[in-house]
Amino acid sequence: MVTKLKKVVSIEKAGQCIKNGMTIMAGGFGGVGNPPTIIDYLLKNNIKNLTLICNDAGFPHIGVGKLVTDKRLTKLIASHIGSNPNAGKQMTNGELEIEFSPQGSLAERIRAGGVGLGGVLVDVGVGHPFVEKGKEKVTVNGRQFLIETALTADVSIVYAKKGDPFGNLVYDTSARNTNPLVAMAGDITIAEVEQIVDMGELDPEEIVTPGAFVDYVVQSEGVNWQWAWEEK
């Protein structure tokens, strides 16, 4: 049983909470910081018809890009899909619905969901026909803003360098990216960590995500793809 202090479980146990048709949210930016073991679990267990919220569509064989390539998504909310041509193809032929959000606005929408707000007021995109479309406008202190609505998910999946049994997380360099935001915004949050450490081993001063946001901690099996910059 998972108690509030014993969240370390197998990927099979944690993965059971992700079901067909759910909205999931993944930390990561260009594949860096996407949780590889959880993504492989979804592929192996034929989880499909997902709505995915993520910064981008990864690369065809990297990170969340594998879910795109294997056609597991019906909708993607992202800022950029240019690094994964499969996402563009599926969008063009109607297989995949894509909602584009400016990158910083997307990060704030996720953060807003994660911190219990209904949305944020953003002036980026005011006067931009594509970005404004369908959004309410408000004027505050004489400045015009768009209401960017908050995003949450049934399940958030994140990648961290270290995690303890309470779910406290420490990230690694730029693999932090959207992970701490995504970790807060899931009804259930699964953290895939490189190294599981004992309670008390993480300095409270260095913890980025407090464990209260995390429901399951699973051991990462590491990245099993070749990065775009690696020689073939």
Add this chain to the structure above:
Amino acid sequence: MGMGREVRHSIAKRAAQEIMDGMIVNLGIGIPTLVADYIGDKAVMFHAENGVLGTGPSPIKGEENPNLCNAGGFPITTVKGAAYFDSATAFALIRRGLLDMTILGALEVSEQGDLANWIVPGKRVPGMGGALELAQKAKKVIVLMNQTDKNGHSKIVKECKLPVTAKACVDMVITDMAVFTISDQQLVLEEVFAPFCVEDVLAKTNASVVITNKLLKGDIK
């Protein structure tokens, strides 16, 4: 975009002259990335919108940390004083106006400084990424691009035909042929690169352009 290595590097080298000691600068993908190679001994904090301030040169082959990358997904190093943070904080720096400069690529730039660099309807729909925030909020926006597209048409235009990323945001355009500035919605030809002359540049610029006095005194007869 069919541009030789030497030309790409000379554009980057010219752009690097705009960077002053102590600046915070974001470099886009492509030619802008090369700018970092030409800053000499200036102390510059390069910003990566995934969540790094203080990116350094590319790592030595074999010493890459796959988790430590720029926004384009390429391995980087960090300089002394660098910081890691989440992407919301990365965009806080941008939205709050703390970036002194952003250097990016473009599909079209209008004579008023409108920037089109995020979509070719029906052809290329990659999404905007962080382009809106960078174009709208950086103190100075410099565009590096070819003077013309692959059909020989000017990429500097009276009005953008492609959907605009942000209006009246571009301050400077550096191409393979020339340097332009845009202030008060007026396009000014500032420099012409050898072997071209002012007439060559004007012939490939489909917009109203004022020629700076120093060029009038020099090149034009």
